[in-house]
Amino acid sequence: MTLSAGTDAVRQSLASFRQEREADWKAFEALLARVEKRAPRALSEDELLSLPLLYRSALSSLSVARATSLDSALIAYLEALCLRGYFYLYGARRSLRTRIGDFFLHDWPAAIRDLWREVWTSVGLTAIGAIAGYWLVASDKRCYDAIIVPSLAGGRNPDSSAEALRSVLYGGGDHFLSGFAAYLFTHNTQVSILAFALGFAFAVPSVLIILMNGCMLGAIFQIYAAKGLGFELGGWLSIHGTTELFAIAIAGAAGMRIGTSIAFPGELTRMAAAARAGRVAATAMIGVTVMLLFAGLLEGIGRQTITSDLARYSIGGAMLALWLCYFYLFRMVRHGDR
Numbered sequence: 068m069t070l071s072a073g074t075d076a077v078r079q080s081l082a083s084f085r086q087e088r089e090a091d092w093k094a095f096e097a098l099l100a101r102v103e104k105r106a107p108r109a110l111s112e113d114e115l116l117s118l119p120l121l122y123r124s125a126l127s128s129l130s131v132a133r134a135t136s137l138d139s140a141l142i143a144y145l146e147a148l149c150l151r152g153y154f155y156l157y158g159a160r161r162s163l164r165t166r167i168g169d170f171f172l173h174d175w176p177a178a179i180r181d182l183w184r185e186v187w188t189s190v191g192l193t194a195i196g197a198i199a200g201y202w203l204v205a206s207d208k209r210c211y212d213a214i215i216v217p218s219l220a221g222g223r224n225p226d227s228s229a230e231a232l233r234s235v236l237y238g239g240g241d242h243f244l245s246g247f248a249a250y251l252f253t254h255n256t257q258v259s260i261l262a263f264a265l266g267f268a269f270a271v272p273s274v275l276i277i278l279m280n281g282c283m284l285g286a287i288f289q290i291y292a293a294k295g296l297g298f299e300l301g302g303w304l305s306i307h308g309t310t311e312l313f314a315i316a317i318a319g320a321a322g323m324r325i326g327t328s329i330a331f332p333g334e335l336t337r338m339a340a341a342a343r344a345g346r347v348a349a350t351a352m353i354g355v356t357v358m359l360l361f362a363g364l365l366e367g368i369g370r371q372t373i374t375s376d377l378a379r380y381s382i383g384g385a386m387l388a389l390w391l392c393y394f395y396l397f398r399m400v401r402h403g404d405r
Contacts, residue, residue: 081138088128092148095121099151122152170353178350179394185320185327189277193316196281197288204289214286219254229294236296236303237374255280255311256359259318263352266322267341269330273322280315302376305383307366313390314358321348321355358390 098118101109110118129145132138179186203210208225223232258280265272291300324344332340365382373379 080135081141084128084131085141088124091121091124092128092145095125095152096148099148099155102155103151118152119156122149122156125149125152170350174350175354176394176397178347178354179317181347182317182320182324182351183395185323186316188323189316189319190313192274192277192319193281193284193312196278196283197285198281199278200282200285201289201292202285203282204286205293211286211290214282219283223290225290225293227290227294229296232291232294232296233299236299255315255362259315259355259359262315262319263322263348263355266319266324266326266348267329268326270323270326273319273326277315277319284312299376302379302383306369306373306379307362307383309383309387310358310365310390311362313387314355314362317351317358318355321351324348361386 095118098110098114098121102118125145125148129142129149132142132145200214203214204225211220211225223235258276262273262276265276288297288300291297325341325348328340328344329337335343365386369379369382373382
């Protein structure tokens with residue numbers, strides 16, 4: 068009888084506790100649901116003022132529930148409710164504009180600086196591939212067809228005349244991306260995606276893709292240089308190529324970071340190392356899409372309408388200087404870090 072009486076007393080106490088405070092819990096929960104789905108402006112002034120009061124009331128209820136060892140399900144409910152209230156009232160909330168600003172002013176440049184070893188390794192691999200491609204085609208013209216796919220060559224090969232090759236550089240155009248320019252842009256976008264996506268295989272595919280891309284660049288450059296058009300081709304490519312090739316180098320660097328983290332995880336597990344590397348790499352790749360967009364605009368509009376070699380080199384050099392300064396010289400403080 069004594070045990071039964073004690074159980075009844077606990078039940079009555081729990082029922083009384085709920086009856087006295089449950090209305091406040093439900094009101095707090097309803098207000099949180101409204102502001103989470105929409106915005107604070109969905110609440111009236113009185114409702115906004117009641118939020119901190121209801122939050123403190125929920126905290127008090129949780130404290131009593133824990134101290135008196137009430138129903139565990141009730142304690143779990145109050146813990147979840149208080150946690151939601153805490154994150155809404157005291158958590159850091161950023162608007163979409165602030166998040167975008169933080170990405171461009173801090174997150175993206177910081178990710179590129181974090182990847183500096185991989186980025187410059189990727190640039191070096193591109194240069195090595197370009198030298199190899201140039202040397203192979205110069206040694207044996209048959210290597211050109213093995214390196215350059217027909218759709219990328221556009222009918223141009225080591226046997227093309229200087230006039231035919233020059234017509235590509237100065238032919239101009241009335242529409243945005245056409246012929247060789249359109250295919251080259253699509254090709255470089257695919258290279259960027261593959262260099263990043265295949266990096267998980269211990270970075271080997273990323274290295275090979277970057278080397279092959281440089282090899283193709285060198286092969287194309289050789290057939291123009293052999294006709295005395297190397298300087299002209301450099302200007303034609305630089306107007307967009309400094310941005311596009313830099314973007315490919317960053318994509319390759321992002322793939323290398325993931326691959327090397329998996330291969331050499333250190334004290335972390337391979338999954339943890341890959342996850343940590345993936346956060347930096349993913350941020351860099353979001354920025355790569357922005358760079359490719361800029362490159363596409365430069366390629367589609369500027370390269371076919373600006374026919375002055377000096378102007379082409381100036382634009383290409385200015386874009387490269389802009390990216391280098393943006394990534395490595397200007398360091399902005401992230402919103403909320405002051």
